[in-house]
Amino acid sequence: MTDPDDIVIWLRSILHNDRSVELRCQEAANEIERLRKERNEVRREVCQYEATYRHDRAFSKEEIAERKNWDCFGEKDE
Numbered sequence: 001m002t003d004p005d006d007i008v009i010w011l012r013s014i015l016h017n018d019r020s021v022e023l024r025c026q027e028a029a030n031e032i033e034r035l036r037k038e039r040n041e042v043r044r045e046v047c048q049y050e051a052t053y054r055h056d057r058a059f060s061k062e063e064i065a066e067r068k069n070w071d072c073f074g075e076k077d078e
Helices: 009-014 020-053 061-066
Strands: none
Touching: 009 020, 020 061
16 A cells, blocks of 8 residues: 555654564554455455446446455555
8 A cells, every 4th residue: 555644654653762662563563464465355245246246236346346346456466
């Protein structure tokens, strides 16, 4: 993500005279990134499922994601 207000960017920017604080911030940022990747993977699966099995409307998986305001297909973690 490139949002300057993103918590991951903020956590990675923290420098502290106590190295353990820096390391904890790095660990937190890594965990947030891992969870975001996992969330986007699940969102893509949901969109694929809906696009495949919902026959009442014909939307592509990308259109379904857009309707849900999910940016899970444009992410670098695909």
